[in-house]
Amino acid sequence: SLLAGALIxxxxxxxxxxxxxxxxxxxxxxxxxxxxxxxxxxxxVLFPAxxxxxxxxxxFTRRPLYGAKYIVMSIAAAAVISFIVWGHHxxxxxxxxxVTKIFTVPTVAVSLPxxxxxxxxxxxxxxxxxKLKTPALFAIGSxxxxxxxxxxxxxxxSVALDHDLRGGYWVVAHFHYVMVGGSAIALIGGLYxxxxxxxxxxxxxxxGKTHFALSFIGFNLLYFPMFFVSDMPRRIFTYDVTxxxxxxxxxxxxxxxxxxxxxxxxxxxxxxLKTGAVAGSNPWNGHTLEWSVPSPPPAYDxxxxxxxxxxxxxxxxxxxxxxxxxxxxxxxxxxxSQWPLLIAAAAFVFLIGAVFTIIIALVGVALGVYALFGYxxxxxVAEEExxxxxxxxxxxxxxxxxxxxxxxxxxxxxxxLLGAYLFVRTNVGTTWPQVDSVFNIDRGFLNTIILLTxxxxxxxGLSFANAGSKNGLLASLITTLxxxxxxxxxxxxxxxxxxxxxxTFNPASTNLKVPATTYFITTGAHGxxxxxGLVMMVYLISMTLKGHYLKEDSTTIEHFGxxxxxxxxVWIFLFPLFYLL
Numbered sequence: 022s023l024l025a026g027a028l029i030x031x032x033x034x035x036x037x038x039x040x041x042x043x044x045x046x047x048x049x050x051x052x053x054x055x056x057x058x059x060x061x062x063x064x065x066v067l068f069p070a071x072x073x074x075x076x077x078x079x080x081f082t083r084r085p086l087y088g089a090k091y092i093v094m095s096i097a098a099a100a101v102i103s104f105i106v107w108g109h110h111x112x113x114x115x116x117x118x119x120v121t122k123i124f125t126v127p128t129v130a131v132s133l134p135x136x137x138x139x140x141x142x143x144x145x146x147x148x149x150x151x152k153l154k155t156p157a158l159f160a161i162g163s164x165x166x167x168x169x170x171x172x173x174x175x176x177x178x179s180v181a182l183d184h185d186l187r188g189g190y191w192v193v194a195h196f197h198y199v200m201v202g203g204s205a206i207a208l209i210g211g212l213y214x215x216x217x218x219x220x221x222x223x224x225x226x227x228x229g230k231t232h233f234a235l236s237f238i239g240f241n242l243l244y245f246p247m248f249f250v251s252d253m254p255r256r257i258f259t260y261d262v263t264x265x266x267x268x269x270x271x272x273x274x275x276x277x278x279x280x281x282x283x284x285x286x287x288x289x290x291x292x293x294l295k296t297g298a299v300a301g302s303n304p305w306n307g308h309t310l311e312w313s314v315p316s317p318p319p320a321y322d323x324x325x326x327x328x329x330x331x332x333x334x335x336x337x338x339x340x341x342x343x344x345x346x347x348x349x350x351x352x353x354x355x356x357x358s359q360w361p362l363l364i365a366a367a368a369f370v371f372l373i374g375a376v377f378t379i380i381i382a383l384v385g386v387a388l389g390v391y392a393l394f395g396y397x398x399x400x401x402v403a404e405e406e407x408x409x410x411x412x413x414x415x416x417x418x419x420x421x422x423x424x425x426x427x428x429x430x431x432x433x434x435x436x437x438l439l440g441a442y443l444f445v446r447t448n449v450g451t452t453w454p455q456v457d458s459v460f461n462i463d464r465g466f467l468n469t470i471i472l473l474t475x476x477x478x479x480x481x482g483l484s485f486a487n488a489g490s491k492n493g494l495l496a497s498l499i500t501t502l503x504x505x506x507x508x509x510x511x512x513x514x515x516x517x518x519x520x521x522x523x524x525t526f527n528p529a530s531t532n533l534k535v536p537a538t539t540y541f542i543t544t545g546a547h548g549x550x551x552x553x554g555l556v557m558m559v560y561l562i563s564m565t566l567k568g569h570y571l572k573e574d575s576t577t578i579e580h581f582g583x584x585x586x587x588x589x590x591v592w593i594f595l596f597p598l599f600y601l602l
Contacts, residue, residue, distance in 0.1 A: 022058035025437035026051065029542060031375045031382070037527035038538040040441060045448035045535050049114055053444070054437055056107035064103045066200065068096055070207035071138060074160045077214050078142060080307045081157035082149035088141035095134035102131040112183040121180045128178040135171055139164065154305070155229030159210025162237050166202025170195055173248065186251055193255060194247035202240060209236075209286065216290060217304045221316040222297030228289040235282035242275025320357060360396035367392050424580045428587050431550075435591050438546060442539040442598065452532045456601060459524060459536065464515045465600035468508050472589045475504035479582045486575035494578070495565050501585070502558040505551055512548055516541075540599055547595060550588050557581055 030051075032038040040046045071092070079086050086092070108116075108124030142164055151157065173195040176182050186192060217223050246268040253265050303312040310327055311318070371385025417425075446453060456462070478501045485493030523529060528537050561581060564570065570578050 022054060022433055022437045023062075025434050025441070026054040026058065027372065027375050028546060029054070029438075029441060032526075032538075032542050032545075035379055036541075037525070038542055039527060039534050040445065040538050040542070043445070043534060043538070045445040046441070046538075049111065049116070050441060050444050052111055052114065053107070054441065056110045057104075057437065060107045060110070061100070061103040063200065064099055067204050068100075070163065070204040070211075071096065073207050073211035073214070074142060074163055076309065077156050077160040077210055078145050080214075080305050081152045081154060081160075082145055083152075084145055084149045086141070087144035087147075088137070092138050092141050095137040099131060099134040102127055102134070106131050109178060109183070112180050113187050118180075125178055125180060129175070132171060132175055132178075139168060139171070155224070155226060155233060156210045156214035156305075158230060158233040159206055159213065162233065163203055163207035163210060166198050166206060166240065169245075170198030170200075170203055173198065188254060189251045190247040190253045190255065191251035194244045197244050202244075206236070206240070212286075212290075214305070215311075216293075217300030218311055218316050218318065220294055220297075221300050222293050222295075223300050223304060224289050224293040224297055228285055232282055232285040232289065235278055235285070239275045239277075239279030239282055243272050243279050244275070246271045246275075358396070358399055360392050360399060363392040364389060364396065418576070420576065421580060421583075424583055428583060431587060435546070435594075438543050439594065439598070442543055445535050445539060449535050452535075454533065454536055459519070459533070460540070460600045461515060461518070462600050464511060465596050468511050469592065469596050471504050471508045471511070472592050475501045475508070476586050476589045478504065479585045483575060483578050483582050486570050486578045487572065489572045491565065491568065491571060494570060495562065498558055498562050498565060502555060502562065505555050505558070509548060509551055509555075512544065544595060544599070547588070547591055550591070554581075554585050554588055557584070 029038075029040045033041050041048070041051050075086050075089070075092060105127045106124065108120060109128040112121050112124075173191065177186060177192065177195065213224065213229055250265050250268045253260065253262070300316045302315050304316075305312070313327070314322060367385050367389035369385070370388060371382050374380065374382025374385050454460075478497050482494050482497030482501065485497055519525075524533060524537055526537060526541055528534060558581075561570070561578065564577075
């Protein structure tokens with residue numbers, strides 16, 4: 022969703038399309054696209070913190086995490102519900118009142134799984150023998166701050182209250198109690214918890230506790246006063262309301278305390294890296310697997326693959342544990358790769374370029390292609406742990422599962438583009454061009470036949486690969502490549518005709534601006550996917566010439582076929598939406 026929104030914004034800024042500048046789209050379209058990504062993202066950021074607290078509490082309470090199974094189920098439930106709550110960010114934008122009522126229900130419902138998680142964590146303290154070490158303090162602080170953030174968020178689920186609270190400092194306080202209090206504080210606790218494992222050194226406990234005390238006091242002094250200035254608008258730095266001044270002064274004092282306290286974190290960890298006491302393998306008497314290996318852990322983790330029985334006992338020997346001689350098996354070092362970091366850096370450069378200039382964006386694309394190529398050539402071997410949980414994908418190979426997950430993200434990407442098209446088109450009314458007056462049905466139909474035929478040849482290619490026919494596979498891949506190239510050539514000719522007739526990214530006619538914007542962005546994104554498929558086919562053909570992908574080695578052809586069929590299915594939606602309706 023975010024990628025689709027960034028693509029539309031990039032096209033508006035650099036190509037002249039007008040999704041977000043025309044009244045048919047505008048800020049409301051951007052709000053829908055952004056918050057469809059943004060609200061699930063809030064929970065994605067929060068879930069690791071919940072996991073950290075769930076790991077820290079049993080260690081320092083000396084009790085199992087209460088209701089651990091239900092916490093996992095609640096996380097899954099919250100993740101699902103999070104995709105249908107984005108509309109509450111638009112309660113005061115003038116949308117249909119029925120829409121606001123509909124979104125109120127999931128907005129309230131999404132709080133219920135977090136209620137279960139919070140109650141379960143509180144129950145973990147019952148009859149516990151708590152050791153108030155620094156990680157435990159941050160975990161407890163995270164729970165208490167998250168409770169405040171969660172309760173104050175429930176008020177915003179009410180349409181009536183939202184009209185008073187939206188746009189004010191109540192929202193600022195609520196958001197930071199969840200994202201900083203609930204998430205960042207827990208992450209700091211996790212950093213303290215695993216610091217001895219990562220470095221092999223203990224940090225200074227007194228400085229750590231001082232860091233917590235100042236952080237907790239400073240945080241509450243910074244954000245709690247904001248609840249009392251809920252009528253103060255956000256994003257202002259001057260005001261003439263005398264009643265706001267004392268609360269803002271308190272918040273400013275809290276900001277200095279909270280921000281300054283973080284210097285203690287860096288000072289403590291930096292100093293302890295050289296002078297800290299040797300941690301040993303299990304300084305906290307933890308019960309999870311990482312505490313059974315030396316600190317810092319070796320690259321291969323375990324010399325013997327651990328086996329966990331139904332009662333939770335960990336075994337490092339026995340019939341189901343494979344011994345790794347000297348920790349230097351070929352299976353142990355393959356995960357030490359720099360390519361994922363380079364891919365992330367490429368994505369960062371591309372997004373910076375999407376905001377500022379296309380030159381930087383192209384540098385990001387080039388870096389990403391290089392990193393993906395290097396990552397694809399790297400051999401990665403991972404052994405299956407005996408008895409590891411694999412439901413519900415027991416019979417699905419991991420690579421195929423990865424392809425399906427990727428295609429799932431592509432479904433969301435094109436769904437957002439098509440949703441944006443439907444959003445602006447329904448607001449256009451009767452000013453949409455008549456069928457066959459702008460978009461040539463014959464060209465659209467020809468491209469449909471081409472892509473459907475290419476799907477058939479892709480299926481034939483897989484059949485030939487399974488049968489071990491090298492010539493048949495080559496013929497199928499070359500035919501599919503030719504058909505895909507023919508699709509792009511036909512599409513390019515159509516674009517040239519449209520441009521020559523004045524139908525550009527930003528045509529002069531007001532009635533054509535929305536059709537041009539939706540057509541060029543949506544079909545352009547689809548065309549890029551077709552081109553990516555052609556690049557894949559060139560590589561597949563070169564490898565087939567060397568004798569690869571035959572019989573049992575045909576899974577790569579199958580995975581490519583899944584991608585190519587998806588690209589064809591997208592066009593089946595685009596053809597009627599632009600050419601027939």
